[in-house]
Each structure stands twice: as structure tokens, then as C-alpha cells.
Amino acid sequence: MKPDNNSKLTAANIEEKIQQVFQSRGQSGTSASLDETVLQDLYQTLYRGDEAIMERTWHRLAQRYPLIEQSDDTTQAASDVRTVITFPQPGTSRSQPTPKRPPQRSRTRTLSVLMLVAACLLIIGGSLILFTQYQKPTQPAAPPQKGPLQFFDRQGKLIYQIDSHNKVTVGNTPLTRDFMNYSLDKLATDLHVKRADLPAMGLKVTTTLDMQLQTQAYQKAQQTIAQTRQTHNIGDAAAVVLDYHDGSIRALFGNLNTQYSGYNVATLESRPLASAFKPITYLTAFERGISPGEVVDDAPQSFPSNDNGDPAYSPLDYGMSYQGLISYRQALQHNSNIPAVQLLTRTKLDPLLKQAQALGLHTPPPQHTGYSAALGTFGETVLNVTAAYGTIANQGISVTPHTIEQVTDSSGHVRYQASHLGRRIIKPGTAFMITDILSDQQARTEVYGKCSPIFLYSASREQCQIDQPGTIYPAAIETGESAIVHDTWTIGYTTDYVAGVWAGNDNYEPMKGTVIATDGAGQIWHDTMQLAEQGLPIKQFPGPPSDVVKKTATYHGVTTTDWYLK
Template sequence: MQDEQQRPERAQASATTSQEALHSTLTAANEPTQASVQAQAPGNEERKGLVATADAQVVDADDDPGKTAKMRVILPAKLPAHSRAAAAQRLSNLPLKAPRGVYYPVAHLLPLAPGWRTRRHIKRKGLRESNARFNEAERKGSRWGFMPLAIIFMAFLVVAASSITLYTALYNSTEQLYGSKVTTLQDILPKDNLKMYDDQGQMIYQMIDNGVQTSVPYSQLSPTLMHATIAIEDQYFWSNPGYDITGIVRAALDDITAHDTVSGASTITQQLIKNTILGQQRTAIRKLQEILLAPDVTRQYTKEQIITMYLNTIYYGDQAYGADAAAQIYFGLEDKPNMPAVKQLDLAQSAMLAGLPQNGDYYNPWLHRDRALNRMKDVLHNMNVQNYITHAQELQAIAEAEQQDFLKPMQVHNDLAVHYSAYTLRELMDKLHLKAGDLSRSGLMVSTALDLAKQNQVLKIAQKHIAENAKIHNMSNSAVVVMNPHDGSLLTLVGNINPNDPKSGAFDVASQGLRQPGSSFKPFIYATAFNKGVSPGDHVQDGPLTINMCCGLPAYRPTNYDMKYHGNITYRYALQNSFNIPAVKLLMQTGVDPALQMALNLGITTYAGVPNYTMVLGSLSVHLTDMVSAYSTFGNSGKHVTPHAITEVRDSLGKVVYRPDMNAKRVISPQLAYLMANVLSDNNSRTFEFGKCSVLYLYSTSQSQCYAGNPGPIRPAAVKTGTSNDFRDNWTVGWTTDYTVGVWSGNNDNSPMFNVTGVDGAAPIWHDTMQLFEQGHPIRNFTNPGGLARRGNDWYIPQK
């Protein structure tokens, strides 16, 4: 009973104890040591010594009236102090907050400065206004904000479309206008100036009135010049597509800054296009066309071909087109076999030339030495920067260029064979149907048959003999022509012994002068008669002759030059001693027209005068070249080959454009040709007039030895002299089995000489010239072709 009365008090005490234990447990929760709570309850000994924790759960007896109040204690898991779970439990180990109203005796600061509410109000007000303006702008922008962007975008599209359209139109028009020229660029390059060469390949003449240009292949170009040109004109030549974008932009900025065109930025390819296709007009369209065509040229041609075309045609000033011409004009270098002038350039010369294409006349070193030298230094600097040369080489080149003799004038050798060159040009114009103005830059390379060494010797021979006769016979000039009768090639043509005489030296008597041939025309009449069956051994009476003329003209009475008659003589004797009366009688027998036609068939192309009986005495004026051509027909067994100085003509690419027709045309029989050679080489028949050892006789010793009976080996030669009235003209024309030589001597003004005949005036020149050309040739006699018959002691041509 007592226990029942004390149960509520124990329960209450137990509850109180449990609450205190719980509070203590909560305060020391998750501590490393656990708080122990002694639960003492009367009559309930089993609860003594129990431990309560923060997780203890209390069951109140009031909640279950029929049971004794019990407390269940749940112990937390024991965790390692370093584990994450233990650390998480320790997060709540915070001190209890102090109860409100507790005063700490320390100084207190205001958390906010005074007036912060006012400032916050103003700030919020401004923020509201800013938001309002932004919202308004956003509202309006939803309707109008994208319009400017749309306009700009549309404008961009219009500009882009227009640009593409213009580019396409310009590209198409450029291709249409110039596309074919790109394909044939090598054919439309500026042509070289015409050049003429002798039979050994030595240049004897070049036309320089429209500039000098000599194209050479890539292998013959100077590598140093190429490096210098690329360094100053187009640094990225080997890799660019024909144009340089960075250079174009730079040039555009320079032009805009200067308000003028001051920079071109043209690559080597563009410059080539400008010079050969588009022209020199400086416009934006032309520049765009350059850029459009440059890739086409780069695709069509290799870089080696492009640089070759460029260096062969670019203008270097002072009428020098191309690097080879510039090397000649500025440094006096000359083209040699397999070594053109351009390949002989050193570094200093190459750098000087590389600076000229920008403006050849402005930097012309002959006229502006300092300006050209400064430009050269720029070239050398670029070469150094681009690792083509060293600094030492740069300084050495500058030192060389500063020497006084650095520049040397070009040697033009157009006086080597003045009249031969002029004759060749006339022949060229006739055969190719060109005008003189078309030849200068035709690019033609003309090879001739000229033997320049012998031509110079012949000139000296003629000058020597004319000097000997000048005072005695009033003789001042001579012309000599040497021809190969078998192919018609003119080996020598001396038109005047004073080719450099400013008054008369330019006149070519041999091919331009019309002179009376005297008795040297007689073989054409005799050939006409022999062809009709007359024999050289037939007799004719050399006596007085009167020919009545028609139409009231006085009678014609020919006389011999010695004013004598020689009686009954043979035609052979009459021809070899150049008697006139037998020749006139023979012409009367053959007829004037047939005899003239014989002369024309043999090679006479032009004559002046009236053909009549006097023409057998040489009254018709003819060219020396025609007389040599006609006599060559005799020397070529009756076959005529048109005389020619040209042997071959090639263009700048080496293609043959002309060769002369050397096909022989038979105009007389071999029998007639041999008969004429047999008569005109008969030295015994002409002894009466000319002597046994005259200059018409090709003996191999001196004249005195010949007269002493020792002529040495004799070279057969058929030859005829001629003298016109008043001794105005001396002629000697003859041939051997190898050559035909014709000589004229007289005065340029056609004034009379003093008592000199062909054997004294022209024959000595003929003799020495023939001997000169025959040196080293075997002695051969004229060959009888057969078909001739004998009448008496002489030959004749049987008539069918």
C-alpha cells in the first residue's frame, strides 16, 4: 500500500529525471564521451544504472494508465572520430544562443550608415525609371529595331550581287577579247629587230631604227639577272598565281594616300600581259583585266616561259628591248656563239639592268647616272634581304658600278658590208613582199652567202688598183661582184670602193647603177649566132660597113676601137680581140630581137636604151649584177639560177620562213655554153690585142715570169672586157669552173676617163679577185658535153 502511495511520486520524479537527462543529452550530443544519467525510482531497481542519451525516448505512465512508466533509451552508434558521419554529427555542436535581453558591456556600431534609407529610395527610383525606359525601347524595338539591320543586309546583298555580276561581265568580256591572245602569247610577243649574218654566222647588219631586241632561250639567260629582277619586281614570282594580293592592297593604299597612281604592284606576269596584250593605258579596268588574265597565263605557261618572255621583251630604255639588247647598249657586250650578251652579265651589271624596267628612260644610266645608281642599290638591298647575295657582294657590286668605265657603248657593225646588206634588204622585201618599215621589228634572222673575209680583201684589191689609176686615167671608183654559177649565190658585192663616203658611198653601182657594158655585151650576140649554126671558125670580112637607117636617120657606120680594118678573120678571132664591125655584121645576120632575147634569157633583167644594131657595141645600159648572172649561165652549162644573196630566213622562234629557189632553169644547150667557154678562154686568139700574158690569163707566176715562158699552172677562164664610148666605163666579166666575177670601173658621175680600156682598168681587179677565190681549188678545164661537130678547124652546133 505504501508502495502504491509512493508510485506517483516516483513516476513524477522519474519523469523529471528523464527530462533533465534528455536536456543534458541534447546539450552534449555527439560529444566523444557520453553523459550518464542515474535514474532512481523507488521500487524499480532494474532501472538503476541506465544511461540516457539525446536519442532517449520517454514513455509517460499517464499515456498508458494500466502500466508502470518506463523509459527506453536508444544509444547512438559509436563512430570513428575521423569519419564523415562523425564530422556531420559535430556540425550541430554550436553554443546555445544567448537569451534576448542579455547585455554585453562593449561598444556597439551602427550596422548601416545614416541616410541609407534615403539613398536606397533614390536608387530604387532611378532603377524603376531605367527599367521603364528599357521596356519602352524594347517595346518599340519589337516593331522597328530590326529594320536598319534588314536594310543593311539587303544593301549588302545588292552590292554583293552587283559585284558578282560586274565581275562576271568583266571576266567574260576580258576572256572574249583577250583569251585567244593568251593562248598565242608567244606568237604576239614584240619581234626582234632584223639581223643579217654572213656565211660564217657573223652579224654584218641589224636594223636599229625601231630599237634593238634579241630573244634568247631560258638556258641562255643570266641567273643573276633573273634573281635581281625577281627580287625588285616580284618577290613571290615562283609561287604566286600571277598576281599578288598584298601588293595590290599596298599599292591601293599608296594611291589613295597620294591621290594619284603612284604604285603599280604589278607582278612580272601582269607586266608581261600589259606589254603584250592590253597596252600601256593606266586605268582601273586595265588593272583588273591584268589580274583576271594573270591566272590564265600562269596556267597556260610555265614560270620559266613567263620569265623568259618577260626578259626578252621588257623595255630597258635607250631603245633597248629585252635584256640581251640592254646588255649590248649599256655595257658593250656582244653576242657570241652559245654565249649571248645577256649571259655574260655580272652581278653589278645585272642589278643595274634589273632596276630599269620600272621606267627605262627615267633611270637611263647614260643620262641619269646617279638616279640609276640609287635604283641599283635598291635592287642589291632586296637581293641581300632575300638571301640571293651577301652584304659583301652587295658592296662589291656598288663599288664596281661607281667606276667611270662601268658603262660602255654598243658596237654596231653595220658598215661591214654596206652595199651587200642593202642589196639583201631589197631582195628580202621583194621575195617576202614586205615594205621597208615592216622589216625593222620583223624578228627575221637573215643568213646570206657573203664571204665577209674575201669581201674585205676584194675591197682592198679594188681600192689598190683604183688608186694606181686615179691620177693617170681619172678613175675613181669600181664595183665587183662574185657569184657561184652553180647555185646563184652572191659571194661578194662591192658596190663602191668608198662605202663610207658621205657624198657617193651609199650608191651601189653594182646593183643600182645602169652602165654601158661596151664589148662585154658581144657574147650574147655571138651566142645567138652560134646557136643557129655559125661556127667560131667561120670567116668574116672586117672592113668598112654602112647601114642605112629608116625614117630619115643618118646611116650607121661602125668602126673598130683602133680605127683599123683587119680583113678576113674568124669570128673567134674577132670576138677575142673585140672587133666591132664583125660583131655588127653578125647581129645583122641574127637579128636584134633574137639577140636581145638571148641576153634576157641568160640573165639580163633590166636595161636602158633602144635595142638596135649599136647594142652589140654595148649601147644598152645594164647592171653589173645582171651581167654576172648572164655569164654564170655560160659557166653552169647553160642553166640559169637567179642570183641571190639570201640563203635562208628564219623568224625569232627559229622557224624557216624563206629559202631561195636554187633550181636551175635551162636556157641554152650545154653545147652552146661549152662553145662560148671554149672561145672566150682562148688566150692565143686574143694575143694580138691583149698580149700573151695579159691579166685575162690566169697564170700562177708573175707577169714577167709568164712572158719569160714560165706561166706556171694555168687555170682556164673565159672572160670578156668592155669599154664604153669616151672611156666612161671599163668592164671585165668572166668565169671559171667555180666562180663568175664581174668588175666595173669608172667614175660615180659617169664622167670620161683618160685613155683606159677594160683590160687596163677593170681586168687587173678581175684577175686578182679570181685568183683570190680560186685559192685551194683544183684546176679544172671546161668539159665538152659532146654533140658538137667540126667544121674546118673549129666547132659548131649542128642544126636539126
């Protein structure tokens, strides 16, 4: 009888279970009474699949019954099921060698396992050889060249091409040099790669460039600079045309001077804005509830330059001409300096600098400037200031300017698509008031004359002077000149586009003669905008939005009627 299966063998009851086996067989448990049957039964009964208990069992049996020996193969663990047990045979003594009974089932099983392992190794080895031969060609293949990189204008015409060796094969001309350099930098940024890696990527880039407008505007600018070089010593110009509704840059060049071909005022070099910054000063005040109808004293006076105790700031109006009590509307239309500074004393410097930054302009730290900031004493690129005016034109909504519309790879997959989403920067009423002031043709005529190039008439100046101006497009314009006449600006917009133009000298050499912004920059702006508007219908600027109301009020004895934020 075997022990009860429910009575588990443990390390603590090994002796008891061994004795039970021998008692069930009627054995005395002495070495002389051991036989093979008893031991096999003992093995099967006590082992029960627990190798740790089996090992302990054989250890105890070997101590109690010395005739039980393990095989000479000491490499076999005591817990191995293939352990070979020696048994005493009839008629032999303890001193004689004891024959071993080989476990046939264990050897057969071992051989089968070894054969199976060997077969697996052969299969795996063969597979590895075949895989290695398949993966390793006789000669390493050169990486594929995916170039060239191609740029197209908005009409689909190839305007620039560069191969995988960084050699420009199409479009290496001054006409598109600045536009392409700007576009390549932006493309690398948009795709998060290095610019040097672009030529081998096999991309096709659709740009926003209107090649016809670019060519004609560039040529017109060259003609104007050639005419003013002798009379006013104006040697260079830069221009940007922007569709402010979607942010697409339709034309851009930053330099006309081959002597300074790397000097790019459109996107890289900043020049003092002068009075071209004044609309930013005014809209900052209008945003805070000040009305264009409020009255200011346009008279000589001094202002503290900043909060650091520096000497007082005493600006002068152009031509030393002062108008006394006038509205802020009139002050901006006449480009007066003192009212702009007075306005800044009301709004303070920090709000002005934050407003300029929100419009995309770069401003100096407050401690490095003072009330002179109202007059645009710091510099900016043509693109950035043009985009700021575009936000005003777009009723206070800013759309990021861009030259890249779409990028596809060699498989036709779209890698990049421009976003035309905008965000509100200034109130609709504020934008409306600035446009209403700057588009007042009657007021501008009083300052510049009826045939100034800042008016978009379609006829020649000679025809305009005999009252035949042709078609006149409504436009809002501002001009600017630096104090020592190093820079002239004209920036303005219609209901379709905004254009910004700078004219001056790359080496900061002063211009000469009686120079006003309309002599260089103004004429280039006029010609460029006429080209951009050609064939488009005439449209008036939008009327007052819901957040403004017209009021009549009296300030310092002067009564005005103008717009106020609600």
C-alpha cells in the first residue's frame, strides 16, 4: 500500500514516509532487505514531481542505506530524473563492484531531446546563412539622390531650382535673391531640418510670389533710384507687397544696389522708422479710449526723456511749423511731432512698446528709450512694419506673413501647408479710426498736394496736374523721414494689399537737397501699388464697426466731431 496521496511529503516528514513505505511492504528497512521493486516504488511514491523534496529524500536514503549510490557521473544533479541508482545483486558482497542498471527510458529520452536540439540548430543556422547572404549584397549600394529642390511662383512657373550638390541651376538672379533666401530659411524652419539638407530632399515648393509683379516693381524701383541718385543722393530701396487677408507675400526685394548685394532691408536689416511709426503711437492711445477728436497743443515744449533722470527731450515739428490747438486726427494727418509725444505721456511707454511687439515689431528695452519712441527712433525691417500696417488694414486681425504656400515631396505627399488663420491684435474700432484718418484724401492734399505720388491715381503726374488723374484707388498712407535724412519710408494699403517701401543709402550716407518721403520711397510705393491693383475693382474701406460711435465734444474751447470707442 502506498502512502495516502493526500498526505504530502515535506522536508519535515521524510523519515516517517520512508518508514511507512517499508512497513507497507513488510520490510524491516535494513539494507539487506532492499530490492529494486521496493526502491522503484519508493521513488515513484515519494517523488511526486517535487524535485526539491526528491533530492532531500535520496540524500536521507543514502545516509540510512549505504548500498544506495548515485552514478559515477557527478555532473548529474541529484534532482535530475535521469539519476542512476545502483542496487545490490544476489550472491555479491559489499566489497565487490556493484553492476549498474542503466535507465533505458532516461537515455532514450535524452537522445531524443539531443537530436531535436541538433535539428533546431541546423534549421536556425541555415536560416541565418540565407538571411545574411540576402541582406549583404556583393557591393554596397549608394544612397539615392532625390534632388533637385524646386520653387514655383503662384502661377506654377518654375522660378528657382537647386540640385543635390547645392548648385543653383534656375533663378540665380538679383531679382529673386532676397525672396529666395528668406524662403529657404523659412522652409528649413517649417520642416525642422537644416537649410543645407534641403536640396537633396526632392521637394516641390509652391510660393506666394507673383513673378510678374515682382519683376515690374523691381524694374520701376530701379528707374526711380536712377533718377533720384543725382538729385537727392538716394542709392537704394527695398519693398514688400503683402496680401494682408491671407498673409501671402506677393513681392519682396531688399536691395537694388549690386555694390551691397548682401544688404537686405526687407527681411534682415533694420532702419529707423521715423514718422512711419506714429500710427502705432496713436492706435495705442485709441485702444485705451482716447479719441481722434480730442485736442492737443502743438507748440514747443520739453518732455522727460525717461525715468532715469536724463536731460529733457525737446522735439521739433518739421520745418519748425506749429499749429497750436488741433485735434489728434489733424496732428497725425500733418505728421506733427509734438502731439505724438504728448499722446505718449498719457498712455505711458510700456503700453506702447507692448502694443508694438504685439504687432510684430522689435522694440528696445524701456530703459534704453524714452518719449522719443513716439517718433519711431528705433529701427525695423520693411517686412515687419508692412505686416503691422496690414493688421490695421485687416480691421485689427493679424495673419502671419509667409512666402511658402505648400510643399510636396517626390511622391506627391503634402509635407507642409501654410495657415491663413488670423488673431485679433487691436479692436475693430481702433483699426477703423486709424484707417479713417490715414485715408482722408482732402487732408493729405493740404499737406502734399493733389498730385503727390502717395495718391493712387492711374494717370501720369502731368495728366493729374491738369485735373485728369484717371482712376483713383482709396488708400491709407503714412510717410516717414529720419532726422538726418538717412531714411525715407512710405507705407500704405488699399482694400486689397499693403505695401511698404524704404529708400536711402546702405552706408547711412545722408541724402541731399530738400528730400521728402515722396521723392524716393513715395514714388516706388505709388508705382508698386498701381501694378498690384491693376485690373482690380475699386472698393471703399469698410464703414464704422459696432464698437465705435461718433460724438461732438469741446476741448480747450475747440469743438470737434469724431469717433470714440463705446
